[in-house]
């Protein structure tokens with residue numbers, strides 16, 4: 092049902108600083124940057140094998156990522172798993188009692204369909220389902 096870990100989302104307060112650190116100090120290869128209006132974030136993408144690390148900075152002072160950092164500091168924000176048919180997975184997860192946050196998928200980075208599962212349904216991990224390609 093889940094094909095692979097698609098990406099790990101990391102909340103950062105300053106994307107430029109974080110990108111510099113990941114590229115220059117850590118040696119990750121930057122694939123690109125993108126603003127995702129629907130989620131009020133700017134994303135920097137680092138491909139790592141068949142998965143990615145996505146650094147996320149809020150574009151709004153009261154955005155989800157800003158509020159996360161206020162409460163818990165910078166760090167891993169969510170784990171995204173790739174699925175083939177997101178509507179089917181959502182239906183099945185709901186039927187099994189998972190606390191689905193998005194009844195209908197929304198459009199995330201790269202134009203992919205995404206939906207989130209509340210951390211209480213995954214032992215404290217905010218889980219993102221993502222359908223599609225890379």
Ligand code: ZN
Pocket residue numbers: 098100145169171219
């Ligand atoms: Zn994500």
